[in-house]
Amino acid sequence: MTELRGDRLILRPIVPSDAAWLLVHWNEPSVRLHLFDDTVVTPELVAEIIGDSREDFESRGYGLWAIVRGHEIGVCGLRTTDDHAAELLYSVDPKWQGKGLALEAARLVVEFAFTVRGAPEVVAETDAANTASRRLAEKLGMIRVRTRQGEHGPVHVHALRAPADSGA
Numbered sequence: 541m542t543e544l545r546g547d548r549l550i551l552r553p554i555v556p557s558d559a560a561w562l563l564v565h566w567n568e569p570s571v572r573l574h575l576f577d578d579t580v581v582t583p584e585l586v587a588e589i590i591g592d593s594r595e596d597f598e599s600r601g602y603g604l605w606a607i608v609r610g611h612e613i614g615v616c617g618l619r620t621t622d623d624h625a626a627e628l629l630y631s632v633d634p635k636w637q638g639k640g641l642a643l644e645a646a647r648l649v650v651e652f653a654f655t656v657r658g659a660p661e662v663v664a665e666t667d668a669a670n671t672a673s674r675r676l677a678e679k680l681g682m683i684r685v686r687t688r689q690g691e692h693g694p695v696h697v698h699a700l701r702a703p704a705d706s707g708a
């Protein structure tokens with residue numbers, strides 16, 4: 541169990557017993573809007589994402605973690621895209637937003653991916669209208685590499701290369 545510890549939170553891999561709160565969290569309107577293009581998240585999709593994350597942990601050593609601060613307040617981690625990139629994803633319960641917790645979680649994940657798992661690069665996609673997510677990517681040091689047209693408007697693609705001394 542790859543647990544990561546920050547000053548204010550713990551990250552632990554998501555598991556099948558997380559399905560119920562994940563269903564609620566990912567269907568929260570502002571989370572669903574940006575993470576799922578506003579489509580309803582079904583229990584089947586939640587189960588599939590948990591399964592994909594477990595496979596990623598087995599094959600790559602990283603996946604999606606629950607952000608825990610006493611209880612689960614969000615999700616942060618990496619998913620493997622169709623072209624094998626490590627894509628950073630994050631969401632925090634609206635009650636807990638604006639406190640730097642997503643940034644703290646994302647820094648732990650990126651540092652772990654680079655220095656422990658040897659990932660060469662992490663990418664993130666943010667809807668152009670999603671200021672919070674774009675700010676977070678920028679604060680991580682990510683560089684915007686291109687903008688593509690998404691279903692609901694422009695989507696910025698950001699990337700961060702592993703530091704030269706990380707062993708990646």
Ligand SMILES: CC(C)(COP(=O)(O)OP(=O)(O)OC[C@H]1O[C@@H](n2cnc3c(N)ncnc32)[C@H](O)[C@@H]1OP(=O)(O)O)[C@@H](O)C(=O)NCCC(=O)NCCS
Nearest residue numbers: 571574630631632637638639640641642643671672673675
């Ligand atoms: C994106 C998200 C995870 C940010 O969570 P958070 O815990 O509020 O973020 P943090 O508090 O760590 O803030 C990180 C940076 O973003 C800024 N930020 C946070 N919310 C913001 C907002 N609504 N508008 C502008 N900037 C914002 C913070 O101010 C901080 O930058 P700063 O230190 O320069 O001020 C959260 O808004 C969320 O869950 N959104 C819905 C899901 C989502 O959009 N996920 C990303 C999909 S690509």
